[in-house]
Amino acid sequence: MTLFLGIDGGGTGCRAIVADATGAVLGTGSAGPSNIVSDPDGALASILAAAGAALGSHGRLDDLHAVLGLAGGNVAEAVETLVSRLPFASALVVNDGVTAVKGALGDDDGVMAAIGTGTIFAVQRAGQIREIGGWGFILGDEASGAWMGRRLLAMGLRAIDGFVPGTPFLDEIFAELGGAAQIVGAAPGMRPADFARLAPRILAAAEAGDPAARRVVDDSVAEVAAAIELLQGGETLPVVFLGGLGPLHAGRLKHRWPQQAALGGSVEGAVFMARRRHEAGLGR
Amino acid sequence: MTLFLGIDGGGTGCRAIVADATGAVLGTGSAGPSNIVSDPDGALASILAAAGAALGSHGRLDDLHAVLGLAGGNVAEAVETLVSRLPFASALVVNDGVTAVKGALGDDDGVMAAIGTGTIFAVQRAGQIREIGGWGFILGDEASGAWMGRRLLAMGLRAIDGFVPGTPFLDEIFAELGGAAQIVGAAPGMRPADFARLAPRILAAAEAGDPAARRVVDDSVAEVAAAIELLQGGETLPVVFLGGLGPLHAGRLKHRWPQQAALGGSVEGAVFMARRRHEAGLGR
Incomplete structure (x- = not known):
């Protein structure tokens, strides 16, 4: 048997x-x-x-x-x-x-872009797989939900300092989380999933036009595009988008490469x- | 009494x-x-x-x-x-x-730029102090020694993935620390001081011309300059540089603003x- x-x-x-x-x-x-x-x-x-x-x-x-x-x-x-x-x-x-x-x-050639709390990007060519990214929250995982959440909070602090303009969504999130001192105190104990919990809120705020949220989403899409571009190496292999944030990137990058379902x-x-x-x- | x-x-x-x-x-x-x-x-x-x-x-x-x-x-x-x-x-x-x-x-008007494991930037005008930065390793402390060390390690991972070119100094540090998997595994448990311990090495490698190390140092100097610029608000108040990385920035920014000792x-x-x-x- x-x-x-x-x-x-x-x-x-x-x-x-x-x-x-x-x-x-x-x-x-x-x-x-x-x-x-x-x-x-x-x-x-x-x-x-x-x-x-x-x-x-x-x-x-x-x-x-x-x-x-x-x-x-x-x-x-x-x-x-x-x-x-x-x-x-x-x-x-x-x-x-x-x-x-x-x-x-x-067995098909193609690119996989998995974007959730973390990220994995990989290409398969003739059965050979090459993976990039996925190095974790502290040193990598660019574009991930955790990365988006941390980036938004960091942007809120930069706004308080006066480096970048404040926005209503930054104010709303900071008020909800108890203010800058509270957020900074909690940050070292927060896990990637805690930061990633902000991602759906960021998407909704970007959709509604908040400039800070749009910036975070745009930067995330740019990171995903750069990773796929690197793996494509000039080809136009079909891309499978996975993970909680997969649909966002599939939508934003739909004219760039062919896509297929997993x-x-x-x-x-x-x-x-x-x-x-x-x-x-x-x-x- | x-x-x-x-x-x-x-x-x-x-x-x-x-x-x-x-x-x-x-x-x-x-x-x-x-x-x-x-x-x-x-x-x-x-x-x-x-x-x-x-x-x-x-x-x-x-x-x-x-x-x-x-x-x-x-x-x-x-x-x-x-x-x-x-x-x-x-x-x-x-x-x-x-x-x-x-x-x-x-009592003097001036700017303080303290750059060590973390950062504090502040300006005093007529006895009134305004502080910026110093939000900690996870969400802020741009330009700090911890930020430099983390940035160098992240750059090494980006080089392995093929996003940026590798350099001899990146190879040297990665070999010393046991390779990418080891570094990524250790990162969540590393404290800011652990990352900051790489800063003197990065300075030396930048001095010797390593492109990755130069990039980290240049970015750190740019962050410090932006913070001081923000606090100056168009003035040219004297700047006091403090912290282990103070001398680096004092040297690199010596023609930009007047400086004085603490x-x-x-x-x-x-x-x-x-x-x-x-x-x-x-x-x-």
Whole structure:
């Protein structure tokens, strides 16, 4: 019996799909967080729970040829430890960016632009994937929701100092958050998701014409365009926009490159990779 | 007996000067951290220890008319609590930026540009002080040492992605810090001082001609120039440069505005304010 397992796992949860050789889905499962760097035991337990639920009574864990797309899937030591403990027939661990690309594009050439709390940009050409961005909130993730929120608050402080003009939306947000001293005091303890929570408000304010919000949105679109441009390298590959802010950028950049919808998500990409690996004679 | 106490306190320590009505220094003292927001009891103990050491046998604590320049001196609730517990004849708490300006300029009109791990920019006109910047590492402190270090690391990641050219200095720093994945993993736990530790290296590399380092230094100088320009409002008041990066900016901006040396530090500014307050009939 040859079955295929796709896993998509990270800090918030873990999802699994089991499929047969034709790609027909036999079952799905989900479980808790699977951060293989900060909690290897918990991650293993989550992965096995999700895989077991997806497998049901279709076979045994050692029938499964698995591909796991995991946050932290590029940390070699954590990956080696995990793989040595997995009961599957074969297992390949990759960064979740890779399974996201495969889920979005399958085998097709194209660009993936995932813009949510963070960002990932990647291009696939003849099955080869190149990822850029995604370096996190402190040093990267330009254009992300977290980046937009931080930028708006920083702009509000620059307005108080007199470097840039104040706007009604900046005043509104600063009043809501208790003023500059409160915001500055809270900032070191805020997580990326806290800053990203401002993004929908910024979009709405930009839509309504607030100059500060428009500036943040325009700068975000410019960053996304620059990343896609870099990955295109002069080509006009189709672009798949993902993430909570994907629709914004898809709309703003719709005349620039052809666009297509994602075939599936990261977990679908993982099970797709598992089948392709087996067809290619790998992982037996 | 009328004596004057100046206190300069913050997260790393607390310094005190006691002077008589002529400004003659009778004694100095120092003690541990005095963060009135995060540790009010510890801050009070440090302030009293430093004040007691400075006072020696010249009088009693309730002879002292005090001005305290404290980090967090703009947090109204923490200040009220502290003042109600101080044994001095009178006490005024201000933000340490204010005592730094008074220490640097005395009564003179001028601009203070303090650029170290963080930044403070301020102008004094006819005794009135206006402060800008100093909003902290996450949302502000443009041009600071921490800002320079973070910017250099972000630039190294942009170089890896192909947005900007790599340089020998970027390669050197990334190799020393264990590579991109290591740096990105460590970044969320790094404090401003950790990023600022790169600043002297960046200055040296810029001096030696590395394009990435030059870019960071040039951008920092441009931010400092913009802040001073804003505070000058078209005037050419003398500028006092302070902090570890003060000499860099003083050198790069030497033809732009007149410069002068600081009269003293923040603790000298505090005791100066205490004497002026008393002369003006305040705090009796």
